[in-house]
Amino acid sequence: MDLLDQLFRSEDVEKVLSDRACLQGMLDFEAALATAEARAGVIPSSAAVAIAAKCKAELFDVGELARGAKLAGNVAIPLVKALTTLVAQGDKAAAGYVHWGATSQDAIDTGCVLQLRQALALMASDLDRLARGLAELATKHRSTIVVGRTWMQQALPTTFGVKVAGWLNAVDGHRERLRETQRRAVALQFGGAVGTLAALGDRGTDVAKYLAENLTLELPEIPWHSHRDRFAEVATTLGLCVGTLGKIAKDISLHSQTEVAEVFEPMEKRRGGSSTMPHKRNPVASAVVLSAASRVPGLVSTMLAAMVQEQERGLGGWLAEWETLPEIVSLSAGALRWMAEMVPQLQIDAERMKTNLEATHGLIFAEAVSMALASKIGKAQAHEVVETACETARKEKRHLRDVIVADARAQSLLSAVDLDGLFDPLRYLGAAEEFVDRVVAASARSV
Amino acid sequence: MDLLDQLFRSEDVEKVLSDRACLQGMLDFEAALATAEARAGVIPSSAAVAIAAKCKAELFDVGELARGAKLAGNVAIPLVKALTTLVAQGDKAAAGYVHWGATSQDAIDTGCVLQLRQALALMASDLDRLARGLAELATKHRSTIVVGRTWMQQALPTTFGVKVAGWLNAVDGHRERLRETQRRAVALQFGGAVGTLAALGDRGTDVAKYLAENLTLELPEIPWHSHRDRFAEVATTLGLCVGTLGKIAKDISLHSQTEVAEVFEPMEKRRGGSSTMPHKRNPVASAVVLSAASRVPGLVSTMLAAMVQEQERGLGGWLAEWETLPEIVSLSAGALRWMAEMVPQLQIDAERMKTNLEATHGLIFAEAVSMALASKIGKAQAHEVVETACETARKEKRHLRDVIVADARAQSLLSAVDLDGLFDPLRYLGAAEEFVDRVVAASARSV
Amino acid sequence: MDLLDQLFRSEDVEKVLSDRACLQGMLDFEAALATAEARAGVIPSSAAVAIAAKCKAELFDVGELARGAKLAGNVAIPLVKALTTLVAQGDKAAAGYVHWGATSQDAIDTGCVLQLRQALALMASDLDRLARGLAELATKHRSTIVVGRTWMQQALPTTFGVKVAGWLNAVDGHRERLRETQRRAVALQFGGAVGTLAALGDRGTDVAKYLAENLTLELPEIPWHSHRDRFAEVATTLGLCVGTLGKIAKDISLHSQTEVAEVFEPMEKRRGGSSTMPHKRNPVASAVVLSAASRVPGLVSTMLAAMVQEQERGLGGWLAEWETLPEIVSLSAGALRWMAEMVPQLQIDAERMKTNLEATHGLIFAEAVSMALASKIGKAQAHEVVETACETARKEKRHLRDVIVADARAQSLLSAVDLDGLFDPLRYLGAAEEFVDRVVAASARSV
């Protein structure tokens, strides 16, 4: 375990992305290949059985393979060699059929697809869980008033439920995107040295078909080895998802500020402590998610740039993916896990939200007043009147309502009853609650 | 026109992305808003008519709006102000209803959506055209033998049709992705100051519904102002597409090298000349496409990073999109146009492709020989034998076939007839032609 | 003028980066080349005079050159052609010597260097101005107490001067980096078609020497056309600088939040208003700077990736720089200008800073108390005691001092006088003021 793994990553996805799992992915390919070739009559059935029996990652020495990879330029070559040796120990003839007609890239890419299938399934389930958590939170705070902030300034009242519904709606979009991406990305790569399956003569497409069946993978129209859009799309889809997670974390961290104090990460003992300041409770989950949101975009750009691969197999670009794509999956999955776990435990201080509405001494009701006046004197003029009143309120540190009341013009247009309404946040929520209901309903449908 | 616009961009998409079109997008929003509000009984019908009549970009002074944007922090504020003034000249009462209940972001985001709708439609049509061109080219060269190259080294024979089918298949993937993205991205943004439509009281959702109808835009469950995944997805989808375009251009540029000389960009008079070398015919189209493929990934990363926006409207992140997203669209569209125009005019030298098959003196048939031997002595041993023969051929500059013939072991296993077959590229194409047919058929279906 | 130019860019640097200035850069190269070649006896002096006389950007038609660039793949080719035509109108013989022995890249790269020289000089001067503004601000608020915030939580008291000194110290680092970069980047590119100056026979190095003298540019040991580190370093140096500007803007925007309200951007009439909320005063300068800090990193990554250029002139990578580097300069210069202008006008509310110290009811003095106890009972135990006290204070909403006083153990170790000191921010500033003095003094030295 690396020092920062527990902090940044999620344990089950790490298992799927481990060196061992990477080897197993390639070995699953080799086993399924042999089986498919036996079925197609290309190699003896006994060979397929013998080969499949040795396709277990724990039988291989990572250190030795790593040294072999340095010489060969990829891991599949030393792995195939080691597998051949291993098979030969039990069945010399069978050893001759290991990796028959395939190329390194077939094993590497398909092996990676098998890992991605597992990792993305885990992430899909975390996304579902996150959506459920958000739906509950949005419903609970459907009418909890909080000030909306734009440009990091208090703007107007809204409800906390609306904010959470916004998060949920974005998360639902990512659930949809992920499904589309899974459908495209979880596909067999099998083309042989240059993508023609030439080494299998006229049996190539049959072998491919059986191989895809064995691995329950989509069979594409043509080997995709030199077209990396399937992998790059996994990167971009996760990149989009992490962007939203970062937005949610940013919101939480802003709400958590000492001076705002409306929303808190769950307070476990010692969580987010400081080595020197005994009072600190740092928002660790938000920090981890935000760090992922900082890191993934650059990694996505690498995946996109690496799509420009030369001819039938690229030089450099292909290698650039090997650590980059798993890193994107790992960081995204880690961020998603933190978020999915944090949301149901968020602590909401609805009282403080209410108190904070008073911070501007009425200025956040400026739009309400302005709209009320606008229906009488037009929008531009109303904006002007209220803008001036706000300026006065600010300078003289008075409540906006008092300034408005003292303004002859405004007073002639607005009654005390009007003003009561205009300065009541409960009466200035527009479609807030309806939005929450719609989003929660739509989310439930998309399960 | 900027100095490099003609080189890097496509004229019709530039029109859609121009300052004028940007203003028109916001003005279309304002006109449709007024009309929707009149229908909802929020503002007088006469006001809607008067407002709509002035929503024409050519009535506004870009320079003045630019100066206003510096002060206000966005373009919508000075535009609304200028529109109000303009409407007031003809109908003072109507002026009071301009931009009623909306916020700057509604106009900016929805205006941008309207521009994107046009730009993406143009790109979809160019993608279709490119697919058609590739399908024709793949079909024509279904059986044109060319050497496949991996790691920038000659590997095995394939057909040029297979290569082009690979390009086509990837392009078809992008056509599908683009449709999904259009469906999600072409959606109304309308939420008022913080996303509650509070300024419209209980009429907000009706106005939103009519507004979406007026603009023929999808009506989302909730305003998405602070969730930028829709726009970021446009960026990633185009980023994926440009990656494939770059891959195709890279292939063409490698085929066009003086020493390879198999594929050429169309040769117009003076195209790709040099200021000093009279013989140069530089592959300009490939260069432009490759430059786009270099530039777009970094811009996509900006869009992803900018998703982390604060609260109900971000500070900085939102502004970061304003030039970045159009730039991505512009560069992608330019690259796509160059590619769509170039493909049908590519010059293919099938003769030279054949000649180049001889460059290795038989080494590219090493796999064929190895597989033939493998069925007799096992794969590992066969690989070893042929590897040694290749080494000898290379060192002694002999043809691989001659070395094989001189090898006692190999000779005993392979007849002269065998060898004829093994060194015949036509007999080592595997499923090449079938792949071409499948891809072309699938592409035709996806129209 | 583009719609967002005034908002995002700085006028004088835009002039230096304009199409006109780009042409003038190349024309300055052509004029200086002719003059150098005349001095070296390569071309007639009269030709040099005739050529130089026409090297004025305003004599050329941008639209026509743009169209020519599309065909040729760069702007230098149509420019040289147009210049030749122009010179021929007055002196047919002279026209034969235009661009003698040079290649497009010489003109484009050296022209760009001439633009960069001007732009970087303007930026250096803005950096100096910013440093002066920060030095003044740091000095003024050397002892203005403000709470330090870590992880977006109140931590300990510091002074506002320390914070500003931190900004200043980083800015001073960028001034140093910029000088180093200018020294390396402001260098002549002159190599002819492939970098050998072959077309000038044995006069190549003399011409290069005179040319560098004419343009007052550094003469490098070898033409650098295919090594883009000089340009990429301009990108990274500005990228670093914008990172710091973004950090400063981020701080300001956090201090400006409604609930914090300690620092404000200058309040001009209408600056940062809203189209709907009359009370808004959005921090426009911070937003612009932050948007630059979001955009530049992706652009820098493009410049770095584009360094991988093929052979004696790249395909794609070179073109990728043409708009990217100027964009980096433009955005950086714009951000720097906003910051340099804003800093001297920042409004600091020292009173509010003091009030905000009370927000935690003493928790920010937890470290002070803990250190005081630590000297008696060890650090770990002290941390534990105070951590528990903080927990109690938080839960029971009491002042930390009260909780400490009520704690038997703590009370036995700390006197009332001790506690007075421990809860006095003025007595917990450590080296704050000394740091300010050191930084301001160092900055003054670095002018």
Add this chain to the structure above:
Amino acid sequence: MDLLDQLFRSEDVEKVLSDRACLQGMLDFEAALATAEARAGVIPSSAAVAIAAKCKAELFDVGELARGAKLAGNVAIPLVKALTTLVAQGDKAAAGYVHWGATSQDAIDTGCVLQLRQALALMASDLDRLARGLAELATKHRSTIVVGRTWMQQALPTTFGVKVAGWLNAVDGHRERLRETQRRAVALQFGGAVGTLAALGDRGTDVAKYLAENLTLELPEIPWHSHRDRFAEVATTLGLCVGTLGKIAKDISLHSQTEVAEVFEPMEKRRGGSSTMPHKRNPVASAVVLSAASRVPGLVSTMLAAMVQEQERGLGGWLAEWETLPEIVSLSAGALRWMAEMVPQLQIDAERMKTNLEATHGLIFAEAVSMALASKIGKAQAHEVVETACETARKEKRHLRDVIVADARAQSLLSAVDLDGLFDPLRYLGAAEEFVDRVVAASARSV
């Protein structure tokens, strides 16, 4: 060891970047801190001795610290806790002085600086070695003629020495940049919780001074914890360096193509083999270097974006650096090692370089002919004449010289002797050899 470590990374630098070394960096900080504080009279000397005795990474359990990091949000907190426990086992009183007055970030940042110091020193030495290798290669091939290629097309003759000198000159630039960066980056971070050293009262600056001395680190004017330009500059400097390494690798891979075959990576047994094609010798070193050049730019953009950190310690941005900066160092160091080892072993085929000069049937001498004519009929007209001749030569597949000879006009202006000279690559090298000499001399001086 991870599967791809041997392929992508360099063993000694990995040791410096390992988890163990990371812990040791922080522990070195803690030991030096205790020692400095004893000297300053802040803690007892005996405590310092007891603490320093336990500051050995091998005494700590990585797995436990990793679990602690998840809770705390960083590694320093559990490390300090574990160190305290460890010290307490031997000297309970001393344990109370562990990490006295410091904060987590002091340990983490300074620990990282100590790692960077070692890693950068190793890289500086590899850069020196690479420069020596390149200088030798350039000198050896000072006059080895090779065709220069621009836009991936044959352009003009140059020498291989010039190309290598270009590489060398760029590498020398990076040696200079690295020295500047080392000077700035290898600096102490020590500020306490918010950068005031408040917990040390009036002893803070003395402790800082002694601490810097103990660690032989630069003492900055002010703690730089929230200003990340020092670390980000390490990233950009390495990013620039890797860009040049990528350019060199790209050149080598292009020269190594089957159809070009001028330069080869060293051929070890099995190096760069294929799992299926016995004849393959893939350029592994170039591929690894190019993959680093693809990956580092995106990582650099992350470091730049992460500079925008909040207040006295950022949320998210800081964490984003922890794995990103070491990854940049690791990939850069790996690429550099491969390159430094490969260059002295490159196999150059000077004969093939000569043969390839014939590939265009004289077209690469078009500029020479054009310049010769230009001196008689002006450059534009000469360009036109030769351009037409090239077109004819290409179409009719004749040698350019034959076409020129057959052209009445050209024939009247150029004698047979002239033509002999014009088509002799040895006589069209301009300043090539002088450039090599200058660069090699300058490089020697910069040692």
